[in-house]
Amino acid sequence: MTTTDVASRPKLSTSISQKLDMSRFDNHPKLTREQAGHIRHFHNIASLPGGEWAHMGTQEPGQEWDTAYRYQLATMTYAAGAAHYHHLPLMRDMFKDLLLNQINKMLRREVWGYWYMTSQSGVKVDPDLKELRKPWADPVCKENIMYSGHLLLMISLYTMLFAxxxxxxxxxxxxxxxxxxxxMGPEKYSYTRLSLQDAIVQEMERENWLGVCCEPNLVFIVCNQFPLLAMRYNDAIDGTHTFDSILPKYQAAWAKKNGFVGNNGLFRAFxxxxxxQAIDSEDISHTVWAMAFMSWNQDFVKSLYPATGQGFLQRMSDRINLNPQPVANKIRELVQSEDLDPNAVDTLERARKMVQGQPLLRKPFLSPTFGYVAQWMSEVGNAGDLDALLRHADAYLRPSWERGGLYYARGDVNWDREGNFTGGDPYTGNGGIGYARLNVKDGQKKMWEAPWTKEDVESRPWVGGFGLxxxxxxxxxxxxxxxxAVVVSLKTWDGRKEDVKMDVNSLPEGEWAVYVDGELVRIVDVVEGKVLSLDVEVNGEVVDVAVVRV
Incomplete structure (x- = not known):
């Protein structure tokens, strides 16, 4: 290892220990192989040339279903943001590049161009429609919170994390x-972070604060949680109170609809x-997706946790399985009418017989329910539930590795003959499970309560010089x-040797000892404003670097 770009003074301490017990940093755990693999998979996708969408093919060709590009990109961005905030807060350059690449893909026309057709509406979302509306191409000026809300949160998260x-x-x-x-020729629509937020707020007001429409005529609970999170971050960034002014109006609007929860104990669909008219849900997909990001209302969300998954989630000896919607709803009926144990094998078998012959799906495609459940459990789940769910994923959902990245491969057979969930969709496989592994308990709530300020970002030491x-x-x-001490642990994903220039920025002025795998390699004197640059040899074994104040 060598050090460069550091102003040194002639006299440095000589009574510094030659060895450092690295176990003293065990309270800062390292990422698992799987967690690092998810981050690398995000990088592999985000760094592809424009127009390349490897592993992201959606179930529905018009980008109109829950597995569309926009949802995958947003979820991978939220996962990367959580990883930076909770696990790797010093890796500013690495995550900054990753989030920028994800946002740039979100702005491609393949992602939002569906809106021109969707803006015309249709009888499926508006049965009273007599003729199609005049279409418009701008994907954020009106309605379409299922795109604009995610884009605002991606951009606001980026601004918060990196100042x-x-x-x-x-x-x-x-x-x-x-x-x-x-x-009739190209059209261009331009926004900034705050003008995008203003467009969404205006739409909320137009809808009497119930939220912004996703598809024409339909206001979903889940899609409106993402811009609410973004407004909280933007208030922290700008010193404003937009969220505080909107929340009471939003709550009052839903109170007039008798609240978020329908007669069956699930969140209203839309x-x-x-x-x-408020329409009840028939499955847990959007309910748990919303609950995973309803940070402003988490006590309420947690109170519903035990009952929400009842019937839909089958607790096995060492894993949690996902039941088909007809089976799940029948179990819920039996529990309510006969007080049966929802996890008993007899209850499950009885429900299966009662719905035998019914189609397993009532929608054109299965929602990425498994991914939503994983995200929900990572945020508010009971101890052990997420691990049990991930054990099912590792056994039945085809974990796959490519160029050091971990994803779960697509599979269109949703349940095997034994009733084990085997379906694989690109949302769950690329983003949902990765998000769940990288989030921490109450992770979104913690970010909500303590978003980083510009002072936070600029005052702490951070590491740059290389990326994924x-x-x-x-x-x-x-x-x-x-x-x-700054403590950094590195390895190459493929075992090759790489010479990495690691820049340690914003260290307080003074003497610092540099240790590699517990061995002292250099003592340097950092002058205010200077960067400590280290040349580190990294290979397939973990290399631990500690820069310790003397």
């Missing part, structure tokens, strides 16, 4: 509507605006305040 104002500049968020052989493109995985990066 970077690039999305506050003119033309920083641009939608180019430019089909080659159709139309409200039809023309008929002003170097082939190096970071398993640990923390600032141990008590010891006064």
């Amino acid at each position: 970077d104002d690039r999305f506050d500049k003119e033309d920083s968020i641009v939608f180019d509507w430019n089909p080659i052989f159709w139309g 409200v039809t605006r023309r008929r002003d 493109g170097s082939g190096v995985d970071c398993l640990r990066s923390v600032w141990d305040e008590e010891v006064g």
Whole structure:
């Protein structure tokens, strides 16, 4: 190892220990192989050339279902953001590049171009429609919170985590509507972080604060949670109180609909605006998806946890299985009418016989329910539930490794003959399970309660100089305040040797001892404003680097 770019003074301490017991940092655990694999998979997808969508093919060709590109990209972004905030807070450059690449893909026309057709509405979402509406291409100016809400949270999360104002500049968020052989010429729609938020707030007001429509005429609970999170981050960034002013109106609007929960104990699916009717859900998919991100209302969400999964989640000896919707609802009926044990084998077998011959799906495609459940459990689940669910995933959902990245492969047979859930969708396989592994208990709530400020970001030490493109995985990066140490653990994903330049920024002025795998390699004197640059040889074994205040 060598050090460069550090102003040194002639006299340095000589009574420094030659060895450092690295176990003193065991309270800062390293990422597991699987956690690091998910991050690398996000990188592998985000760094593909524009127009490449490996492993992201959706069930529905028009980007109109729950597995569309936008949902996958958003979930991978939230997972990467959680990993940075909770696990690797010093790796600013690494995650900054990753989130930027994910946002840039979110702005591609393949992701949002569906809206031109969808904006015309249709009888499926609005049965009273007599003729199609005049279409528009701008995907965020009106309705479409299922895209605009996620985009706002992705951008707001980026701004919060990195104190970077690039999305506050003119033309920083641009939608180019430019089909080659159709139309009257290219159209361009430009926004900034706050003008995008303003467009969403105006839509909320237009809908009397119930939320913004996803598809025309339909307001979903789940899709409106993401812009609410974003507004909280933006208030922390800007010193405003937008969220605080909106929340009472939002709560009052839903109170008029008798609250979020329907007669069956699940969140309402949506409200039809023309008929002003709240429609109950038939499965847990959107309920648990919303609960995973309803940070402002988490005590309420936690109170519903035991009953929410009843029937849908089958607790086996060492794992949790997912039941088909007809079986799940029948179990719930039996529990309510006969007080049966929802996890008993007899209850399950009885429910299966009672619905025998019924189609397992009532929708055109299965929602990525398994991924939603994993995210929900990671946030508010009981002890052991997520581990049990992931054991099922590892046994039945085809975990796959590619270029150091972990994902779960697609599979279109949703249940085997024994009733084990085997379906694989790109949302769950690319994002949902990875998010669950990288989140921590109450993870979104913790970020909600303590978003990073510009001072937080700029005052703490951070590590740069290399990213995921170097082939190096970071398993640990923390600032141990008590010891006064930057601790970073690295390895290459494929075992190759890589010479990495690791820049340690914003260290307090003074003497610092550099240890590699517990061996002292250098003592340096850092002058304020200077960067400590280390040349580190990384290979397939974990290399632990500690920069300790003398």
